[in-house]
Amino acid sequence: MNDLERVERIKAALGERAVEITNPAPQRIFLTVPVQALVPALEQLKTELGYRHLSTISGVDMGDVFEILYHIGYVGGNLNVRTRIPKAVPRLPSVCSVIPGAILYEREIQDMFGIIVDGIPDGRPLLLSDDWPAGVHPLRKDWTPTRPEEKIPGGKS
Amino acid sequence: MKFQIPIGPQHPALKEPLSLRMTVEGEVIRDADLRLGYNHRGMEKLAEQRTYLQNIYLTERICGICSHSHTTCFVQGAEKLMEVEPPRRGLYLRYVVAELERVHSHLLWLGVAGHEAGFDSFFMYVWRDREIVMDILEMISGNRVHYAINTLGGVRRDIDEALRQKILDFLGILRTRTDYYFKLGVNEPSFVARLAGVGYLSKEDAIALCAVGPTTRASGVAFDVRRDDPHGVYGEVPFEVCTADSCDVLGRTVVRIKEILQSYNIIEYLLRNLPDGPVAVKAPRRAKPGEVVARYEAPRGENIHYIKANGSDKPERLKVRAPTLGNYAATLVMLKNGFIADIPLIFAAIDPCICCAERTVELVDGRSGRPTIVRWSELRRMAARRAGRVSKKRNVEWPL
Amino acid sequence: MLKRLVRWSRIKSPWILHLNSGACNACDIEIIAALTPRFDVERLGVLLKATPRHADVLVCSGPVTRQMKDRLVRIYEQTPDPKFVVAVGACALAGCVYRGSYNVLGGIDQVLPVDVYVPGCPARPDAILDGVVKLLGKL
Numbered sequence: 001m002n003d004l005e006r007v008e009r010i011k012a013a014l015g016e017r018a019v020e021i022t023n024p025a026p027q028r029i030f031l032t033v034p035v036q037a038l039v040p041a042l043e044q045l046k047t048e049l050g051y052r053h054l055s056t057i058s059g060v061d062m063g064d065v066f067e068i069l070y071h072i073g074y075v076g077g078n079l080n081v082r083t084r085i086p087k088a089v090p091r092l093p094s095v096c097s098v099i100p101g102a103i104l105y106e107r108e109i110q111d112m113f114g115i116i117v118d119g120i121p122d123g124r125p126l127l128l129s130d131d132w133p134a135g136v137h138p139l140r141k142d143w144t145p146t147r148p149e150e151k152i153p154g155g156k157s
Numbered sequence: 158m159k160f161q162i163p164i165g166p167q168h169p170a171l172k173e174p175l176s177l178r179m180t181v182e183g184e185v186i187r188d189a190d191l192r193l194g195y196n197h198r199g200m201e202k203l204a205e206q207r208t209y210l211q212n213i214y215l216t217e218r219i220c221g222i223c224s225h226s227h228t229t230c231f232v233q234g235a236e237k238l239m240e241v242e243p244p245r246r247g248l249y250l251r252y253v254v255a256e257l258e259r260v261h262s263h264l265l266w267l268g269v270a271g272h273e274a275g276f277d278s279f280f281m282y283v284w285r286d287r288e289i290v291m292d293i294l295e296m297i298s299g300n301r302v303h304y305a306i307n308t309l310g311g312v313r314r315d316i317d318e319a320l321r322q323k324i325l326d327f328l329g330i331l332r333t334r335t336d337y338y339f340k341l342g343v344n345e346p347s348f349v350a351r352l353a354g355v356g357y358l359s360k361e362d363a364i365a366l367c368a369v370g371p372t373t374r375a376s377g378v379a380f381d382v383r384r385d386d387p388h389g390v391y392g393e394v395p396f397e398v399c400t401a402d403s404c405d406v407l408g409r410t411v412v413r414i415k416e417i418l419q420s421y422n423i424i425e426y427l428l429r430n431l432p433d434g435p436v437a438v439k440a441p442r443r444a445k446p447g448e449v450v451a452r453y454e455a456p457r458g459e460n461i462h463y464i465k466a467n468g469s470d471k472p473e474r475l476k477v478r479a480p481t482l483g484n485y486a487a488t489l490v491m492l493k494n495g496f497i498a499d500i501p502l503i504f505a506a507i508d509p510c511i512c513c514a515e516r517t518v519e520l521v522d523g524r525s526g527r528p529t530i531v532r533w534s535e536l537r538r539m540a541a542r543r544a545g546r547v548s549k550k551r552n553v554e555w556p557l
Numbered sequence: 558m559l560k561r562l563v564r565w566s567r568i569k570s571p572w573i574l575h576l577n578s579g580a581c582n583a584c585d586i587e588i589i590a591a592l593t594p595r596f597d598v599e600r601l602g603v604l605l606k607a608t609p610r611h612a613d614v615l616v617c618s619g620p621v622t623r624q625m626k627d628r629l630v631r632i633y634e635q636t637p638d639p640k641f642v643v644a645v646g647a648c649a650l651a652g653c654v655y656r657g658s659y660n661v662l663g664g665i666d667q668v669l670p671v672d673v674y675v676p677g678c679p680a681r682p683d684a685i686l687d688g689v690v691k692l693l694g695k696l
Contacts, residue, residue, distance in 0.1 A: 027386055071450060073382075074385070076385060076386070101486050102367075138659055150667065197579075197624070198655045199655070199659050199660045218581045218653065218678075221582035265586070284593040285593060288590075
């Protein structure tokens with residue numbers, strides 16, 4: 001089936017949960033859902049329509065909201081489910097009950113943005129080093145790294 | 158009685174720092190855990206401070222073995238954002254280099270698998286023939302690794318008629334050598350028996366845990382981005398998706414060997430039908446605001462880049478998910494109920510590109526909770542001893 | 558007399574340990590390729606060893622990440638004297654493209670004292686051999 005048929009089927013299945021659905025390029029569909037409807041929508045997409053391969057979860061810092069995208073692959077293209085959460089209260093429900101393979105991507109989001117994922121089975125930090133200061137999240141736009149002191153062997157500086 | 162053993166960041170077999178933590182009972186692994194972060198270099202933050210052209214060189218150095226796959230994925234996305242269409246000849250050359258990289262990566266893996274199974278002479282043979290592929294790449298691009306042949310709008314270098322003929326001749330030599338290795342597989346039952354039954358991953362687990370690449374194709378799941386989401390020239394080039402049904406390391410070896418043969422066919426098709434014309438068009442400096450998702454089938458699995466542009470000459474956000482990160486959850490499942498001596502083999506079977514995804518492995522002793530460091534060389538010696546015991550028990554056929 | 562014998566054997570047959578501290582892998586594959594039949598470093602007596610306790614020369618690649626820093630120092634201390642450090646690749650020299658990242662401290666010489674620098678991205682196996690031979694000339 002081609003893109004237009006897919007868009008129609010998703011609209012029919014999700015009903016009012018789908019806030020906005022676009023097809024900007026061939027083989028790419030972008031769908032926006034509110035954060036409360038995220039887990040039921042993904043469950044419906046997986047059981048009724050067969051979208052079950054999650055490629056990754058990306059986050060973008062847009063100033064005062066975080067935009068989280070779930071990239072789901074299917075035979076014929078790529079479906080991206082978008083949801084927005086406010087930066088002041090960054091809480092996201094975990095999708096590991098629907099797609100068990102999402103655990104590492106959610107841990108990465110926790111580390112990089114400081115988002116708290118509710119219901120995550122294993123919430124340890126993934127990528128940052130053991131001596132990383134707590135509460136500092138590298139991918140937020142309002143944090144710039146300070147370059148460490150560099151010593152030059154031989155004594156010149 | 159349970160022990161937890163850490164395998165620390167430095168070890169001789171794998172070339173990258175990784176730390177696994179495993180709970181073992183006797184010689185059987187009950188639980189596995191991993192610690193990532195030794196290789197985390199902050200690429201995504203660095204990419205926001207560099208222009209699109211500089212980012213090509215940055216994404217190249219995410220990984221040394223699959224470097225062309227990261228640049229091609231990035232350039233595919235950036236070209237869509239800038240609405241630039243590369244000319245046909247440039248596109249064909251780009252994918253010739255991509256398939257050559259797939260060949261070199263799979264040959265590298267074959268050598269490493271032989272080394273982990275204790276078959277060192279196989280390792281030396283395969284890497285000697287891999288040098289032929291490195292010579293071809295050096296003739297095309299000037300460097301053995303990090304070819305930097307992509308640019309926004311096409312490729313940077315062209316090949317002439319003499320070089321094209323030379324590559325076709327070298328391909329012929331490579332085909333005879335690869336045939337020799339497959340016959341070696343048939344005549345070497347201890348090698349086959351060592352690989353069979355190790356690292357079992359069922360089809361349902363592979364789908365639920367979102368595994369990618371040859372790891373999941375060996376469990377019968379026909380997931381290949383070249384067919385599912387055709388990009389570049391893959392819509393017009395004839396090729397097959399290679400799968401196997403045995404769900405273990407032997408299946409993964411078979412899938413990779415079949416893919417090498419498919420790649421030879423693709424390279425020949427592309428070189429014989431190479432169109433004439435320019436190899437690049439000029440691309441603008443700025444990208445219009447928008448977002449794009451680019452996917453690519455790297456030698457290890459599905460590579461996905463998400464780029465968001467805000468109208469300036471630097472990207473707003475670049476998100477990279479390399480294939481090995483997708484396979485990690487599946488690896489932990491494969492390690493459970495395996496033997497310690499199988500760890501190097503299972504780990505090598507997913508073809509880990511740790512630098513692509515920052516991983517570490519530590520084994521933790523179950524009962525006392527004290528971490529002890531077991532060197533990878535110890536594990537490999539155990540693996541070699543086990544190989545000696547195994548060969549008499551199993552009677553496995555080489556499936557090719 | 559014994560000292561001369563030991564010195565001769567150290568020059569004729571250095572044993573190396575390969576350390577990767579967060580690199581992209583290209584230099585490491587070139588170091589392994591130096592062992593394969595095309596370049597064949599074993600004919601010069603160089604053996605790739607598994608543990609720091611057996612090694613004379615530490616061949617390091619990659620920029621130093623924050624997580625790897627303590628481990629590098631620990632492995633350096635585990636190597637018996639006299640030991641030498643060879644930094645391979647542009648990352649190990651000064652950080653290559655990763656300079657300025659929040660998790661990268663720079664080249665290997667921020668953490669360990671380096672004897673030989675081998676440039677390249679990645680350094681060719683011939684260049685690595687040249688570096689090891691120049692090191693032996695210094696002994």
